[in-house]
Amino acid sequence: MTGTPTTTAPRPELLAVQGVTKAYPGVVANSDVSFSIAEGEVHALLGENGAGKSTLVKMIYGLVKPDSGQMRFRGQPYQPSEPKAARASGVAMVFQHFSLFEALSVAENVALGMENPPPMRELSGRIKSVSEAYGLPLDPGRMVGDLSAGERQRVEIIRCLLQNPKLLIMDEPTSVLTPQEVDILFTTLRKLASEGTAILYISHKLEEIRALCDEATILRRGKVVATCTPRDRSAREMAELMVGATLTPPARAALPKGDTALEVTGLSVNSPIPFGMSLKDVNFRVARGEVLGIAGVAGNGQDELLLALSGELRTEPGAVKINGKPMGATGPNARRAAGLVAAPEERLGHAAAPDMTLVENALLSGVVRKSLVKNGFIDWAATGRFAAEIVKDFDVRTPGTHVAARALSGGNLQKFVVGRELSQTPSVIVINQPTWGVDAAAAASIRQAILDRAAEGAAVVVISQDLDELLEIADMFAALNTGRLTKPRPVEGLTIDEIGLMMGGAHGMEVAHVGH
Amino acid sequence: MDMGGINPAILIASLMVASVPIILAALGELVVEKAGVLNLGVEGMMIMGAICGFATAVATQNPYLGFLGGAAGAACLSLVFAVLTQVFLANQVATGLALTLFGLGLSSLIGQSYVGIKPPLTGTVPLGPLAEIPFLGPILFDHDWMVYVSIIACGAVWAVLKYTRMGLVLRAVGESHDAAHALGYKVVRIRVLAILFGGALAGLGGAYISLVRVPQWTDGITAGAGWIALAIVVFASWKPWRILLGAYLFGGITVLQLNLQAAGARIPVEYLSMSPYLITILVLVIMSSGKGKAALNAPAALGQNFHASR
Numbered sequence: 001m002t003g004t005p006t007t008t009a010p011r012p013e014l015l016a017v018q019g020v021t022k023a024y025p026g027v028v029a030n031s032d033v034s035f036s037i038a039e040g041e042v043h044a045l046l047g048e049n050g051a052g053k054s055t056l057v058k059m060i061y062g063l064v065k066p067d068s069g070q071m072r073f074r075g076q077p078y079q080p081s082e083p084k085a086a087r088a089s090g091v092a093m094v095f096q097h098f099s100l101f102e103a104l105s106v107a108e109n110v111a112l113g114m115e116n117p118p119p120m121r122e123l124s125g126r127i128k129s130v131s132e133a134y135g136l137p138l139d140p141g142r143m144v145g146d147l148s149a150g151e152r153q154r155v156e157i158i159r160c161l162l163q164n165p166k167l168l169i170m171d172e173p174t175s176v177l178t179p180q181e182v183d184i185l186f187t188t189l190r191k192l193a194s195e196g197t198a199i200l201y202i203s204h205k206l207e208e209i210r211a212l213c214d215e216a217t218i219l220r221r222g223k224v225v226a227t228c229t230p231r232d233r234s235a236r237e238m239a240e241l242m243v244g245a246t247l248t249p250p251a252r253a254a255l256p257k258g259d260t261a262l263e264v265t266g267l268s269v270n271s272p273i274p275f276g277m278s279l280k281d282v283n284f285r286v287a288r289g290e291v292l293g294i295a296g297v298a299g300n301g302q303d304e305l306l307l308a309l310s311g312e313l314r315t316e317p318g319a320v321k322i323n324g325k326p327m328g329a330t331g332p333n334a335r336r337a338a339g340l341v342a343a344p345e346e347r348l349g350h351a352a353a354p355d356m357t358l359v360e361n362a363l364l365s366g367v368v369r370k371s372l373v374k375n376g377f378i379d380w381a382a383t384g385r386f387a388a389e390i391v392k393d394f395d396v397r398t399p400g401t402h403v404a405a406r407a408l409s410g411g412n413l414q415k416f417v418v419g420r421e422l423s424q425t426p427s428v429i430v431i432n433q434p435t436w437g438v439d440a441a442a443a444a445s446i447r448q449a450i451l452d453r454a455a456e457g458a459a460v461v462v463i464s465q466d467l468d469e470l471l472e473i474a475d476m477f478a479a480l481n482t483g484r485l486t487k488p489r490p491v492e493g494l495t496i497d498e499i500g501l502m503m504g505g506a507h508g509m510e511v512a513h514v515g516h
Numbered sequence: 517m518d519m520g521g522i523n524p525a526i527l528i529a530s531l532m533v534a535s536v537p538i539i540l541a542a543l544g545e546l547v548v549e550k551a552g553v554l555n556l557g558v559e560g561m562m563i564m565g566a567i568c569g570f571a572t573a574v575a576t577q578n579p580y581l582g583f584l585g586g587a588a589g590a591a592c593l594s595l596v597f598a599v600l601t602q603v604f605l606a607n608q609v610a611t612g613l614a615l616t617l618f619g620l621g622l623s624s625l626i627g628q629s630y631v632g633i634k635p636p637l638t639g640t641v642p643l644g645p646l647a648e649i650p651f652l653g654p655i656l657f658d659h660d661w662m663v664y665v666s667i668i669a670c671g672a673v674w675a676v677l678k679y680t681r682m683g684l685v686l687r688a689v690g691e692s693h694d695a696a697h698a699l700g701y702k703v704v705r706i707r708v709l710a711i712l713f714g715g716a717l718a719g720l721g722g723a724y725i726s727l728v729r730v731p732q733w734t735d736g737i738t739a740g741a742g743w744i745a746l747a748i749v750v751f752a753s754w755k756p757w758r759i760l761l762g763a764y765l766f767g768g769i770t771v772l773q774l775n776l777q778a779a780g781a782r783i784p785v786e787y788l789s790m791s792p793y794l795i796t797i798l799v800l801v802i803m804s805s806g807k808g809k810a811a812l813n814a815p816a817a818l819g820q821n822f823h824a825s826r
Binding site: 062063082083084087095099100101102103104108111112113117 | 681684685687688691692694695696698699700701813815816
C-alpha cells in the first residue's frame with residue numbers, strides 16, 4: 001500500500017491537489033485527498049463507484065467547491081469558482097454522461113463549450129481541420145441527436161481540444177465505445193500527451209489503465225489508499241487495492257441445455273424513443289439454463305429490444321414466443337404471467353417509481369407472479385414480506401422497506417430491482433445492464449444470482465455494455481449494431497477482435513490512423 | 517372589390533391590427549419556452565399589461581409611456597412566476613394557471629376606477645403618400661407604430677435565436693439544463709430573464725388591446741387572447757416567422773367572424789371562435805405523427821424544473 005516515487009524523469013508539475021476534503025450531508029465524498037500531475041503525464045484516477053472520483057474532478061473543473069484543502073495549477077494557487085474560470089486556466093473536461101444538446105448541431109455544441117467562439121463558419125472549418133488532425137473526423141453541420149455514442153464523444157473531445165487545454169479530464173470515456181474505437185481514442189490521447197497535454201483519466205477498467213496511464217492514484221471511500229505505476233502492477237493487484245478485499249469470480253456449474261424457452265423470430269419494430277434505433281429482423285432463441293449475452297454500443301437498439309421483450313412494445317404475435325406460446329402482441333402483465341420478467345436499464349422512472357416506497361415498487365412488478373392482489377384488494381402483508389425478502393436476499397442497504405426508491409443509492413436500488421425480478425421464480429429473465437453503477441462486490445453477487453437462476457432452469461438474456469461481464473456469465477454471445485442482432489455464437493473461443501467486429505467495428509473511422 | 521359585403525383590403529388591414537396582441541404575447545412565450553419554461557399565465561400577464569398600460573397612459577396622457585407601463589406591470593407579475601418556479605421550484609403548470617387567475621382578479625381590482633374613461637389616442641405612423649397607394653396603402657402603410665413593432669420584433673427574435681450567442685445559450689438551456697449547467701451556464705438566471713422578457717411582451721400585447729384595439733377598460737378585456745397566443749406557439753412549432761403566420765391566420769378568423777356577422781352570413785359565430793383551437797389540435801396531431809419530438813421542434817427540457825444537485 002505504499003506509494004512508489006511519482007516521476008522518474010523530472011517533468012514540471014502541472015496540477016497539485018493537497019489535502020482536499022468535500023462532504024455532503026451524510027457522506028464524505030473526499031477526505032484529505034492529495035496527488036499531483038506533471039505536464040504531459042497520463043494520470044489515472046481509479047476507484048469503485050462512489051469512491052469520490054467524480055466529486056474530485058468536479059472540484060478541479062470548478063463545478064464543486066472543496067470544503068478545505070488547496071490546489072495549485074502551474075505553480076499558482078488555483079481555486080476555480082466556476083467552469084468558466086477552469087477553462088480560462090486551461091482545464092477541459094469530457095463528461096461521463098455527455099453534456100451535449102441533441103437538438104443542436106455539432107458546431108453549436110462546440111461553441112457552447114468555448115469562451116469566445118469564432119463566427120460559426122470559421123468554427124466549422126476549425127472543427128473539420130482539428131478533428132481530422134487527431135483522427136476523429138466530424139461533420140460540424142450534423143445534429144448531435146443523429147450521432148453514434150462514439151461520435152458524440154468525439155464532439156466533446158474536439159470541444160476541449162479547440163481550447164488548447166493544459167489538462168484534459170476524461171470521466172469514464174470508454175464505457176460507450178467498441179474496442180476498436182477505444183484503440184483510436186488511445187492513439188489520440190497518446191498524441192496529445194506527447195504534445196505536452198496532461199490527461200487525468202478516470203476509469204475502473206484496469207487493463208485500459210495499464211495500457212494507457214503513466215501513474216495511478218487509487219481512491220477508496222473518498223480517501224487516497226495507494227499510488228502506483230500501472231504498468232508494473234497486475235490488474236488483479238490494482239482491483240484489490242480498489243476494493244480493499246479479494247475478489248472471487250462467480251462460479252457456475254456446466255449444465256445440460258433444456259428446451260427453448262424464449263424464441264424471437266423476425267422481430268422488427270420502430271423505436272418509440274426520440275433519436276432511438278428501430279429493431280430490424282432480430283432473431284435468436286434461448287434454451288432453459290442458457291445465458292445469452294447481448295453486447296453493443298449504447299443506442300444500437302438495446303432499450304428497444306428490452307421493450308419488445310418485456311411487452312411494453314407490441315409486435316406480431318409470432319415474433320416473440322415464450323415457452324412456445326406466441327406472446328408478441330400481449331402486454332407486460334400477460335408476459336409476466338407466462339413466466340418472463342424484465343429489468344430495464346433506467347432504474348429511476350422505468351424499473352422503479354421514484355417516489356413510491358420499496359414495498360409499493362415490489363408490488364408493481366410482483367403483483368402477477370406473487371399473487372399479491374386478492375379480490376381486487378392489495379395484500380399488503382404479503383407484499384411487505386416480498387419486499388423484505390428481496391432486501392435480505394440481495395443485501396439492499398436501506399433503513400427499511402418503507403423508504404422511497406429515490407432515497408436509495410444507485411447501486412442499492414439496482415440490487416433491489418434486479419432482485420425483485422429474480423425473486424419471482426421466472427422461466428425467462430431479460431435484464432438490461434444488470435450491474436450498471438454497482439460496486440464490484442455487489443456486481444459479483446448479482447451475476448452469481450443470475451447464474452443461479454440459470455442453473456435452476458431459467459433462460460436468461462443479459463444486455464450489457466460491459467464486455468467483461470458478458471464474457472464472464474454468458475454461454476452465447478451476440479451483438480446489437482444499428483438495430484440488427486448478429487447471429488449468436490458460443491462464448492468459448494471468441495476473440496476480442498471478433499467481438500469488436502460483431503459490435504460494428506469502428507464507425508466511420510477510416511481516416512483515424514492519420515495522426516499516428 | 518367587395519365580396520359579399522366584405523372589402524378585402526379593409527379585412528386584411530384590420531386583421532393585422534387584430535393580431536398584434538397575439539403576435540407580441542406569443543413571441544414572448546416562444547422565448548420563454550425556448551428556455552425550457554412553460555408559463556401558462558400569458559392571459560393573466562396580458563390583462564395586467566392592459567390595465568397597467570391603461571392606467572399609465574391615462575395618468576400621463578401619453579400612449580407611449582402607457583405601453584412602457586403595461587410592459588413593466590406584466591413583467592412584475594411574471595417575476596412572481598419566475599421566483600415561484602425557478603427559486604422555489606413550484607410546478608410550472610399549476611403556477612402558470614394560478615398566475616392567470618390572479619392577474620384577472622388583480623386587474624379587475626385596479627381597473628375599478630378606470631371604467632368609462634377614454635385613453636389618449638395612439639396615432640398612425642405618418643407614411644405620407646405611401647398610404648395613398650390603392651389597395652396596398654391601407655393594408656401596409658396606414659397603421660399605428662405597434663403594428664410595425666410587432667413585425668420587427670418577430671424578425672429580431674428570429675435573428676437573435678438563430679445567429680447570436682445569447683440565442684444559442686438560451687436554446688441550449690431549454691434543450692438540456694443539466695448539460696448547460698455542467699458547462700457552467702447560469703440556468704436559473706437565464707430562465708428568469710427569459711420569463712421577464714416574455715412577461716414584458718405579453719404586457720405590450722395587453723396594453724395594445726386596452727389602448728388601441730378597444731380602446732377603453734372593461735373587466736376581462738383580453739377575452740382569451742393569451743390562450744390563443746399559447747396555442748399559436750405550439751402551432752408555430754416554436755418558429756418565430758410561423759408565429760406571424762399563425763397570428764394573422766387566427767387574427768383573420770376573429771376579424772372575419774365580425775365581418776361575417778355584419779354581412780349577415782348564416783355560419784354560427786361559435787364555429788369560428790372555436791376554429792383557432794381546433795386548428796391547433798389538428799396541427800399538433802399532424803406534427804406528432806411525424807418523427808417524434810425532433811419533428812415537433814419542442815425544447816426537450818420544456819416544463820421541467822431545474823435544481824443544481826451537487
